Amino acid sequence: MWKAAELFISFKGVFYVKGREMKMIASDAIIKSLEREGVDIIFGYSGAAVCPIYESLRRSGIKHILVRQEQSAAHNANGYARISGKAGVCIVTSGPGATNILTGIATAYMDSVPMVIITGQVGSKFIGKDVFQEIDTVGTTASFTKHNYLVKNAKDLPKIIKEAFYIARTGRPGPVLIDIPLDIQKQQIDFNYPTTIDIRGYRPVTVGHGRQIERAIKKIKESERPVVCAGGGVLLSDASKELREFIKKVNLPTVVTLMGIGSVETNSENYYGMVGSHGQGYANRIISQSDLIIAIGTRIADRSTISQSARDTAMIHIDIDAAEIGKNLDVDIPVVGDAKNILNVLIEKTEFTVSDEWLREVREIKDSYTQGEQDYKGMNPRRAIKFVSDITDDSVILIGDVGQNQMWCARNFEIRGDRRFLTSGGLGTMGCSLPISIGAKIGAPDRTVISVMGDGGLQMLISELGVVRENGLDIKIILFNNQRLGMVRELQEKQYGKGCIHGVVFEHSPDFVKIAEGFGLKGTRVISNEEFERVFKDSLNMDEAFFIEVTVDPDFSTI
Amino acid sequence: MNRHILSILVENQSGVLSKVSGLFTRRGYNIDSLSVGETESPDISRMTITLRRGEQDVEQIKKQLNKLIDVIKVIELKKEDSVCRELLLIKVKADIKTRADIIGISGIFKASIVDVGKESLILELTGASEKADAFIEILKPYGILECHRTGITALKRENS
Structure with missing residues (x-):
């Protein structure tokens, strides 16, 4: 139900209220939609093509952080999202605003950070005419956004914003961009924020397949030298607690990727360092000595070296993105789904521990690499x-x-x-x-x-x-x-x-x-x-x- | 590397074609042919894409296509259980001496003559790609002036 006071204060553009629909200026509807998504902070940089949105933002309770270069707005949203667990939100203008923020969007895309980016666009009738500060934002960002939209009808805005947040946050998270032409921002629309969502081309799998999980458990039990490799997906799924519990229960040696740092405590008995070209030697050695890698929430990136040293090792790959499974390495048992869910099932269903012999071996490998910090006279x-x-x-x-x-x-x-x-x-x-x-x-x-x-x-x-x-x-x-x-x-x-x-x-x-x-x-x-x-x-x-x-x-x- | 036929149902919206074709470019896959058109529901289009890659690459491209929000469904069509057709329009040099020959060949291939000029004929042929290949090959000696193939369009058979 709408409160009269709220209507009066927040929306100068309100004309009338009919049932649950309200007529309002699209820019107000954008801000109202963001509020519905729980947004209380926006990182951005103003400009000609987002003036209506900024006017609506000014009249709202959402805080705005004015960056000094648009790229930073996406990085702000990146840090905010990874720490708060919410999707970060940025608003920048068309043309140079959009091109400046590209690097920040690509950074978020590569690290699967949930983010919604709103860009202003020149007026609909000027699109394609190479007018001042026009760039094909949707075309430019297509390859490093999870999805993007060019808004053609103002009335679609609430639905698009709802979808954008849903897509950004769910499945494998990522940045979603909404490009909104200036004239669209100024149109009057009936505001009715959708309560349900149905995107027929998007059905993320979160629960791991029962059979596959059973096969994975059997494989771990039968292996002699298993090792877990945890990636950034564990943190994105907020599954550190579950991972720590699982590796403790089964006593699994665990290494992390650069993005997986944080998932396991470094003083844990099960922790064996970071893999990769700049990782700890013993972590890479353990991977190459293992007979089974349980990769969780990692895309087996080129820099993680698993992709080189583990060509012939058996592999269980748990990831929410089916396309990552088998992309860089052949996988024996794929488990598609959310790490937190799957780890909970693994914790529940595993009733064995890893052999002492293998644990002794990994400890020896680690000890053989641990050398004292070289005595360095200057600033270290x-x-x-x-x-x-x-x-x-x-x-x-x-x-x-x-x-x-x-x-x-x-x-x-x-x-x-x-x-x-x-x-x-x-x-x-x-x-x-x-x-x-x-x-x-x-x-x-x-x-x-x-x-x-x-x-x-x-x-x-x-x-x-x-x-x-x-x-x-x-x-x-x-x-x-x-x-x-x-x-x-x-x-x-x-x-x-x-x-x-x-x-x-x-x-x-x-x-x-x-x-x-x-x-x-x-x-x-x-x-x-x-x-x-x-x-x-x-x-x-x-x-x-x-x-x-x-x-x-x-x-x-x-x- | 075998030829694979992907039948992709997508949202019938502007920008979707470039998202799909852009995905192939970005991942380094060449498209052999691509045809797009509306389906029985006006809000859904069907794209038929053929490419020559190994099984693993095709698996990967299918998964990547499935990740696109605007892609509703990706089906790989096997030649044996689907109907694949291509349309060919071909303009061949045809003067008084050769015209009858070409018309004869067209008859054998069940191609239609859709335009007759003083120095050329335009022929239309529908069929499997191999048939189009053979037709072009036979016409080559007469001099092909222009040629356009639509690329494969395909549907899965009922009993497969």
């Missing part, structure tokens, strides 16, 4: 991350950027409790850490949020420091500055020989602390671990953002 970023990990609480969220800093984080940040590690695993988008951390902090204001970046990544979206300040967000920002693109430098030297580096050194770097101060943030520069530890510890006691620039030796290696 790995030690810095270890320190961050040691002194922060069990609910801290660490966001790694892309490159060396990402791997320093991934390999040295311990998972305890419901800690989270966020990064751009699929697309590898430099610069995403700061805006993702903004979204994460907004999604979980009470948790400590730490953004780690390199100097290359920071300079890509450095202007977002303004958003941190503007919204009074308490984010601790750690910049590892080696004045170059460290990981690419390493790659070039590895491929072409020592000193063969090109296009990876910043001959001039700005004074980053001054920049942070210019944005109104406090910050300092440190050159030793002792100094870092003191400054970082102090920063945790502050209720505001703090920027720490750490000078790192340019030759310091990733691993």
Whole structure:
């Protein structure tokens, strides 16, 4: 039932109420639809083609975060979605607004993050005429959105928005884009938000097939050297608790992918590190020694190395996306469905434990790789991350950027409790850490949020420091500055020989602390671990953002 | 690599064709032929796509097609239990000396003559792709001026 007061305050555009339908301006209907979906925050950037939506937004109770570059809006929504479990929402304008946000959408798509993006479009009658700020947004984003819409009739808006949220959140989550021409936003429509949804081409499978699960259990029981490989899907399905219980019950050695970090506690007896080209050697070794891999919520990506080292190993693949099963590796037992559901069945139906012999073997493999950190005289970023990990609480969220800093984080940040590690695993988008951390902090204001970046990544979206300040967000920002693109430098030297580096050194770097101060943030520069530890510890006691620039030796290696 | 025929039911909306064909491009699969048209329900279109790939690739492309929200159903048609037809329009050089010959050949192939000009004929042939191939081959010596094939359209037989 509509309350009279609500009608009066929220909708200047309301003409009359007839039954459950209300006549209103489409832009109001858009905002009203978002409210119905439980949206209370939008990340965006205004522009000519979204003016009506922004006017409706202004009159609503939804908070708006004004980013400094549209790409960041999608990264904000990314961090927000992954931490809050809700779909993130962005609004940007047509043309350059849409093209700027592409990288952020692709980042979310590759990491299966639920998101709804609304883009303004030029007026319907101008589409295809190459008018000012026109771009084919739907065509451009087709290959990296889960679905997209170009709205042709204003009356379809509530249905489209309802569908968009449903598609974004369910099944394998992902970004859904709605492109809305300017004239459509201004039309009058009968607003009637649908309560049910029926998309005949979209029926995600969530419950695993009983027979397949039985076969999987039998296979695990019969195997001699099973190992679980957990991916980001476990976190997307909110199944960490179930995974931890399952591997404990069966005593299964478990490795994670980069995106799976966070699903298993690192101090767990069953935890055997991160696989992959930058993972722990013992994790990769265990995979290659195993006779059965139980892959859960991972697409067996090229960088995870399972795709190379496990060609002949038997495999159970649990994933909500049937297309991921068998895409990169042959699978013996496919189980399509939601990880949480399937793990619950596995917990219930498994009544055996893995052989002690195999457990002894994996422990030996791990021990043979564990060597003490080399004695390094200068500033050691790995030690810095270890320190961050040691002194922060069990609910801290660490966001790694892309490159060396990402791997320093991934390999040295311990998972305890419901800690989270966020990064751009699929697309590898430099610069995403700061805006993702903004979204994460907004999604979980009470948790400590730490953004780690390199100097290359920071300079890509450095202007977002303004958003941190503007919204009074308490984010601790750690910049590892080696004045170059460290990981690419390493790659070039590895491929072409020592000193063969090109296009990876910043001959001039700005004074980053001054920049942070210019944005109104406090910050300092440190050159030793002792100094870092003191400054970082102090920063945790502050209720505001703090920027720490750490000078790192340019030759310091990733691993 | 065998030829596979995919029959895809999609929402009859603008943009769907490019989403489907874009998927093939993005995943690196070549389409041999594609035909689209409305079905018995005006809101559903049927696309018939033929491609030459290994079994595993076809499995993957079917799964990827199924992920598209606008795709309602993907069926792989086996040649033996479906009816596959193609329409061919072909313009052949035909002067006083060759016209009778070509008309004779058309008769054998059950092709219709749909246009008669002073120097050419347009012939229309419907049938299996192999029949169209053979027809083109036979006409080649006379000089083919233009040729257009619709690509395969197919329906599954009742008893299969």
